[in-house]
Amino acid sequence: MSASELEQLDSTQESSLLGVLGESDDDCKVLVSIRSGKRQSVTKTLKSIEKGPLDIIKCEFYLDKLRDLLTELNSLDEKINSFMLHSRLWSSVQYHREAEVDEKYSDGIRLAIKRLTRELTRLSKSAVAAATPSPSTPQEVHHSYHKITLPSIELPYFDGNPAAYHKFVNSFESLLSKYDLSSFEQFSYLSKQLTGPAKKLVDSLALKDLNYESAKKLLDEAFSDKLSQQYSVIKGLCKLSLDPNARDGYQWISEARVLEEQVRSLDIKGDLFVQYFLWESLCDGFKSQLVSITNKSKPSLKEILDNLFEANNRFMDLQSNMSEKTKGNLVKQSSNAVSVCYFQRFFKVVVPWFEI
Template identity: 25%
Template sequence: MTSTAFTVVRESCSGITTHLRWFSSAAALVTRENRTEALMDRYEKCPARLQQVETLYQRFLLHLEDVPMESFPKERRDQVHEDYVQIMDMADDIAQRAREVLALRAGVPPTRAPLKTPVGLLTKLPSLDLPRFDGRLDKWMGFIGLFESLVDSREDLGPSQKLAYLLSVLDGEARGFVQHLPICDGSYEVARSLLTKRYHNQRCLADAHIDQIMDLPIVSNAPQLRTELLNPLLIATNALNRLGLPVAQWSYLLLRIVLKRLPVSMRTRFEQEHARDEASPLPTFDQLLTFLENECRTGDVMVAVAPVGPSSPRPTNQRRTAQTTPKGKASPRFAVAQAARPDCRFCKSQGHRTAQCQVFVALHVSSRRRIAKARGWCFSCLGDHYQRACPDTHPCPICGGQHLKVPTLK
């Protein structure tokens, strides 16, 4: 680490914090009808301020790789990124309110600003099944690989069209980095550069995917095997391979790590299939992957082929259940089955609901609010309904408001 790099990073961080206070003060004027003149004065100064913020942020990204993690920890790095995104969000709010004021003064009806994602442009482009990316490092390698294959490599698309596709699949922090860019040819390379500098950090990516392997859960049954263990394992090892790390040389190490995550019955079947004498070589990680894939396929077949026989409920029982169950209500047995499989609408994982998602809760409050608003979630419970229709009537114990009660992070 050079002292110059640390000084630049620290000064850039301090400068962005100063601008954040200025924009927070300006954004507080948006809802105050009696402070319109003060808001317009701040609005005129916004472009120069945004240029200074952009310069500071680019310097911060440029020198951050030369500063070790112990000198500038991850929490402070993430906070700078969140401050930058928050500044851009507040600048958008200030600009929208200023446009409404100017429209009223000109005697014309105020109009809402167009969406940052160019919906009109996208409707004229071919429909592509693209992955989404919200800023999670463990998702970056898979996302950028598919995006480059499906969009960036296409010669029939211009830069502005590629930017339209890019903006349409970004969420959360990742979208905040580039949502201020105008839709034009020159902005595409700028957007790619911003995202690459933020997320394509080899050290951070390697750490994220190794942690993904080390944090694999202990599965207790076959249905959990694919979603909770095999898929994350393949994503992590493929990403580490793309980063140029010697994954093939870690074969037996990976084998031992994964075997400890399997139930005893499954581990016994693997050992029986690959029993070795003292002169035989060690079982390989590829053999374990093949075994796990076969186990998953067997589980899929067992679920798909439901047993029909004497143990199955008689038709009369089915009719009786249909008659005694109120219309629109699930039977108790079905309700229990549903409750056992909660689904997170943010990280798409099984085992927890969105309100208990550690990834979602860890985001800045402004990011959580923006994501919930964009996806039409209830602010109280993150359900798929309006807040006024939310069954959760318990107010926040701190402020008395109706909003998400964030659990304590572990």
């Protein structure tokens, strides 16, 4: 079945489903809409494959894409069919008729995967043959090496470190811009490249917001704040250390170069170092007073210094009204404290690099 015929089937099936769903069936409507978007992606991909020409990179890309789409469509079909049967909106005849449409899409994808696999094998053999030198024709040998197809480039990952956010976004969008992808497809690729806090944040999106624009907006709000990025870099400098048992210093050199570049690009000056260390030396109770006074989650150095005494008076009032047991819970853990010795050493070694 051709891509155009599959597209017509999906349009007919979607109209039929939405026609029987009521106002209380919003979740199922969302699933139907998502499936329609994925099926449009299938037909678009099949048309691109039919149009050609194909090379090794395109074959590998389309194979990965179709396999992902097949898995996702099978899951959506199962959820939609289960809902329609349990809600008794379908008769058994309607169920089997709709199941036939689902099967035609699955068969179309599997057939395309089989053809792509065969074409990829053929192209790979041709590339190997072209790269094999021939002793009798040295000029042809030189020309054949230029026919070797370069490997595909892996997408970058992002773990929630604010200092690395803009570099990740720029690299990710630059690589994906080479392909004609829908918003949902871009979202799917983005989700696979996230780990840690960033992954948890995007996973919290509602069904109706499963698109690249919503995910990007959420990540921007969480990780693109410049002050958070600056604090993250300074924290990285504090943690930077060369293991005395290391065989070489290459890992340290790599991390130091990255941090130095981030310090420059984020315009981190001496005042910001003072601001960071003063802020990190405070317990949560004192911080909350400064936040309340300045109405900022991370007050500037001037705001900290200007409001120290007022914050201290509030902190003392708070402490005097608390039991000894509660007081103990507010004491800053020693593992989070910045020692005076380290503070002095840091400013002696690092801060002279910058203008204060």
